[in-house]
């Protein structure tokens with residue numbers, strides 16, 4: 001129609017051109033000009049359907065970019081194609097990236113099942129040809145179209161006119177758009193295909209973007225899920241120091257996260273050949289993989305699958321590598337194969353399991369070393385205490401003159417040095433013996449209702465003369481304090497350690513202030529001094545065994561660096577707390593609390 005009209009227009013214009021060559025009266029010339037203008041307008045109006053179509057394409061294409069939801073984009077595209085082409089029905093298929101096959105995504109007025117029917121054979125052939133050639137197809141009458149002649153199904157074919165265009169992104173076909181019309185309701189022309197192709201190019205980009213976005217979104221969600229699982233695994237593995245428990249957890253996670261049947265953990269000693277099964281299911285439904293098979297995978301950097309011919313299962317065997325060393329292997333059984341994603345996950349799980357197993361072994365080794373150290377301390381302190389007691393006894397005996405001959409001044413001086421050093425040794429042995437008992441869990445506490453004021457009195461009785469010797473001022477702030485629940489001997493030991501430190505590390509003429517007061521359900525004792533104070537760096541090391549500050553003022557005093565460690569452990573064993581504040585060069589305050597007896601607590605509650 002359009003073509004014919006354009007042909008006529010062309011002839012008319014040529015005729016007008018011929019007329020224009022003649023000298024014509026002004027009126028006729030005017031009429032000629034007007035006719036030319038009218039013809040031009042008519043010509044433009046003939047072109048406008050296509051222009052309208054293009055405008056519609058751009059309008060619809062613009063709205064495609066408003067969503068990245070793949071389903072929404074596909075439906076939008078399908079509706080737009082029906083609108084643009086005026087088709088009765090249609091569908092959109094996309095190439096499945098895994099299988100390479102086309103899979104139906106959306107359809108209008110065609111049921112999914114219908115597509116497999118014999119009368120859709122022509123449609124399928126059209127789609128096939130579009131995919132193969134990468135170009136759109138328009139059939140005006142499929143029955144008479146030579147491209148589809150010979151199709152048996154054409155008899156069923158309801159004289160359909162088909163329009164089909166590829167969805168291409170960077171030259172690659174990602175899908176196909178198909179629409180058709182019964183011949184009587186409208187036959188598609190070339191211009192419909194042009195329009196559809198223009199739209200398909202833009203639709204393909206929108207679909208690809210949505211697909212990529214969905215993939216990234218899914219991949220991200222999967223990664224986040226995996227990280228959550230791994231962090232849960234880390235948490236579980238690090239929460240337990242019991243070796244058996246760690247092995248059980250590793251197996252549990254391995255089976256659970258791969259949907260496997262069963263899992264086994266193999267451990268190798270220092271010698272990789274000494275591989276052995278460390279943990280596996282009690283009454284396993286599947287046999288464990290052969291030790292020799294597992295051993296042959298130990299030097300592989302990544303998990304490997306093993307499918308024994310005589311068994312209907314596949315094993316995934318992951319070496320447990322820690323710091324470049326194989327500590328064992330993790331094996332999982334399953335009826336079907338493991339996916340690449342699962343293998344990668346198991347590799348991550350194996351690396352965590354290996355670290356946890358290595359740490360656990362280290363912990364066991366340290367524990368063992370600690371036990372040996374405590375036993376060694378117990379023996380040494382016991383063996384030293386006896387000779388020391390006798391050295392001390394004989395020294396005192398000689399000094400008192402009871403040993404016979406008179407002691408000269410020089411000898412008295414030497415004996416004094418011996419006594420002082422024996423006392424130092426005795427202090428060290430007492431502290432070491434306490435540490436050994438605490439670590440072995442055999443320190444006995446005789447807990448009773450204790451008057452903290454009485455304990456303080458006893459402590460000060462033995463320390464007061466030392467404090468006076470150095471001209472230090474002692475201030476004690478106390479009021480009526482209810483009894484605490486504690487071992488009086490240990491309370492005196494705690495007070496002696498802390499007040500001795502205040503005395504040792506406060507220069508002559510300084511001040512020691514002791515305050516005893518109730519705090520919630522406890523009694524708190526503060527021992528404040530105006531001494532040398534503790535540097536922020538030293539503060540982080542306080543309470544650790546054998547720590548002594550490098551400060552010369554500290555080195556000038558006797559000590560082994562064990563007092564605070566023992567003190568802290570005793571306070572905590574008595575259900576109290578200990579702490580300190582300190583300013584270098586200004587002084588320190590050490591404090592500790594002890595729980596009030598139940599009696600005192602109950603009275604407090606009824607009073608309220």
Ligand code: ADP
Nearest residue numbers: 501502505533548549554559560561562563564
């Ligand atoms: P010792 O006094 O035998 O060295 P402690 O375990 O009692 O061992 O104390 C450890 C270290 O803590 C001391 O060597 C000293 O450096 C520091 N310290 C403890 N109490 C005080 C204090 N009141 N003032 C300053 N430094 C202190």
